[in-house]
Amino acid sequence: MTRKQLFVPTVLLGLAIVLWFASDYMEIAVGVAFFLFGMHCLEEGFKVFTGGTLERVLRRSTDRLWKCLLFGTASTTVMQSSTLVSLITISFVSAEMIALAAGIGIIMGANIGTTTGAWLIAGLGLRVNIAAYAMPMLVFGVVMLMQNAKGVKGAGYLLMGAGFLFFGIHYMKEGFDTFQGAMDLSAYSMSGLAGVLMFTLIGMLMTVIMQSSHASLLIIITALAAGQVSYENALAMAIGANLGSAITTALGGLAANIGGRRLAAAHVIFNVISAAVAITFIGQLSWLVGWLASLIGIRPDDYLLQLALFHTIFNVLGVVILVPVVGVLASALERWIKPAPQSSEQPLYLYADALETPETAVTAVRKEVQHLFDNASGLIAHGISLKRSTIDSDASLQEAIAATRRHFPLDIEAAYEEKIKSLHSEIVGFIASARSQKNLEAVSDELYALRQASRDVAEAVKGMKHLHTNLVQYGLSENTAVRAKYDAIRLRLGKLLRQLRQLMQGETGELPALEVDAARVDLHKTSRKMLDELDELIRSHKLRPAIATSIMNDENYLMQIASNLLDAAQVVLAGGAVDLKDGLSLDRIELKELASQQEATGRPK
Amino acid sequence: MKLKKLLEKVEKFLSADPDTQASERKKVRELLRALKDKEKALRRQLEEIEDGEERESLRTRLDVVRAQRMKGVERIKTLRKKKAL
Structure with missing residues (x-):
């Protein structure tokens, strides 16, 4: 058996043991499961509506860098899935339908768009009883899903997706409230550079395992709301979540052709640079967050919204640093990552993602x-x-x-x-x-x-x-x-x-x-x-x-x-x-x- | 007999897709315009070229453009008839 074949059974066994012996984790795990399933439903729903519209908009939005950035930000904000946007962008770059530099612009925009998720969770998800909204969504979603019309079915997936996302947030919140009584993780909080690096690593691992930076942010924000992690450590975990999402894209890019691999490399470079800057200047950024928070009326003790603000600031900072060098980065990647020498009978454009x-x-x-x-x-x-x-x-x-x-x-x-x-x-x-x-x-x-x-x-x-x-x-x-x-x-x-x-x-x-x-x-x-x-x-x-x-x-x-x-x-x-x-x-x-x-x-x- | 005709008309009305037909008419018209421009360009080139082989090749292309244009005009007529029904 290969290592890859062993991975899933091992994770499932570990999960079963944890849930058997520590039932306090049950609600948190259910919350994460619902949240991930909700994101899956949303992606399925949007795929129904991407039969032309998204592609048309994408092709028209790539003649200027600012349009690429705006498209990446807007589409990820609406769909709440940077994975879907990245996947489609990789397919387009791989099929040479858009240029690598345009693809990099969209991925950078998607990184900004994904930060709106943190605002939604911190601003709405944990303050309103969203489970009450989730129930009718699921009922209507299931009825619509049973219809034959493609559009209605797609809308059904979207409703179910939003419903499960809301349920996921609700269960996570409940889970951490219960967990708080049983165990206090804040005792493990660490300060200084070691703490930043350790929690960045934890955030990154969480995202790699769950394949979703949104889900990681949900855990980080709910854990912060329940007082299980300190504000400083939560900031480091948010940086780690970003790094983790780059690793997810990099793994996806490996299956793509040369264009997809270059774009995945650009995503990793972008996220690593953003993370490096954020880790180096974490003190200054925390100060900036505090100052901006007071400017826009966020209370000094409202760490949830401050975390969302931090997440947005360091992603925007990454974009600001890299925008002037997008063209240079694209040409450098084209020089560095070249097709492996192979005889001409190998297909150049046929890869699984092209079927998306x-x-x-x-x-x-x-x-x-x-x-x-x-x-x-x-x-x-x-x-x-x-x-x-x-x-x-x-x-x-x-x-x-x-x-x-x-x-x-x-x-x-x-x-x-x-x-x-x-x-x-x-x-x-x-x-x-x-x-x-x-x-x-x-x-x-x-x-x-x-x-x-x-x-x-x-x-x-x-x-x-x-x-x-x-x-x-x-x-x-x-x-x-x-x-x-x-x-x-x-x-x-x-x-x-x-x-x-x-x-x-x-x-x-x-x-x-x-x-x-x-x-x-x-x-x-x-x-x-x-x-x-x-x-x-x-x-x-x-x-x-x-x-x-x-x-x-x-x-x-x-x-x-x-x-x-x-x-x-x-x-x-x-x-x-x-x-x-x-x-x-x-x-x-x-x-x-x-x-x-x-x-x-x-x-x- | 009247009922049969009425049913046929209803069926035609329901199966017609005006948007698709209109868009096809538009595309064929655009293509006809492009072919007309090409024909004019080929005629101009023909006047300038003396070489026998090249002239023959240009004339062949000119004949093909004409035949394609005639086909396009027929297509437009058929689409117009469809619209009228």
Whole structure:
């Protein structure tokens, strides 16, 4: 059994022993459990409503740093879950839908937004009998949860979440009141630097175990209200809770791709710097809290609100310190954290967190298919003995082909297995997981189209396997007529690869459907022209019918490869409006008709 | 017979989604506008270019743009008919 597998049973056993022998902890534990379940319900509820709105707002809020900060603060304040905001931000940064610097801004804003939780608990939670509000919330929440309508169900989750949060706060309060009579933890309070460090560590551990800084703050505030911890130690625990939440994000970031790991690292750096400043200047900050508290009318003995104020101040301080260097931090992280060297068959964008929202799932798959397309283009270019750099440059393809003296050594079968099949399988597997998720039903058609595009790319490479065999055999033939025909096949494929590369990089304007259709018409025309020329060469005895048949077969393979690549490109380039762009694109019959019309008139109209 | 027609009308009325149809009409119109601009640009380029191969490629693109525009116009007509029903 691994250490990871042992962890949960050990925690459960320890918890069972503690609750069995010290029943005074029971109510506190129930409070924490309710609180955590409430947060889980809130996250589920908000996920129902994030089917577009949150993502749209997020994309629009990332062109300026102040907008990122404001978005992070506002969304976390409304949702009371920095975890959900961080998770979505990580997915967006990982899918390269927003820049790393924007992601850092949102995470910093979320750190400020999360401090509103402390104000709510200290200001309302412990002063009002909130359990009385929780009961109707749970009743209405459960009724709404049983409805089929998505929106009503989501609202039900939100009500239940708020209800359980309130119950959690109530039980924690009751628990500490009972606990106070049985045991006095304040006897263990420590002062000085050792005390600050010790309680910071306790706050951090609490957050790591519960995976929620909100829950830790609830415990800290209720313990402070019950007099179980001193004010000074509570401040240190609040610092620790912040550090703990960074560790939670860091663990989440490990599962993400390179963008997610960079963002998680930025979160850790931000929280560590904020904590270091807060620990170093804890005396000065306490004084500042006291001064500000008197300014805004908080009583000097109201330590609960003062703790909330401290929590806000040190998070804002962290933001103030780091805002001027966000750009520098982002570039430094991009330099420090680089993708591990790996062969190109590894998926770059498919990771579990991308399944969180429809937009990130589609973008991740689209980018991965593009990655597969890129690998296939490289392989096909080598198959026709052209360097990738030649395809990517403006150099004359005709000259490069004419100058070919020997074919590139290439085991196309092995390359297919290594660079195409494995990646195609990963894409198919990822789409299968995505299609089984309810929250991704709306993008099911798009994912299906992308799966077909991935298959088209794989088929194109399979076609290249057949073409390559004959190219090696006849491509550099002494017979100039044969060589000319194979050179023409290589040139057409090379031109298509170059054209597709320009399309993928957006170098040909905003109408990719036009370019793809034009490329198809060109292919039909050149194909007919080549077949006519072959007939003429056979008639004039310049080519044996057996060799002409091989060239015709290879022409057919070329058409298959080109058609598969264009089909895939059309889907990848559609960028979310598959139906509409397909609607105006010409179908196969219309394309053939257009090619025939142009031939019939002797020249294009 | 009257009842059947009435039921058909009610069904059409209930299944119509004016917002989706309006948004699709808008998108097709935008695309048509972009295609028209492209056609104008291609015509201008065609006047300037002498090279045979490049000219042929431009003419192919011009024909494709025209065919796509015709398809778009047909699409708009169908959507308008749907709206009228």
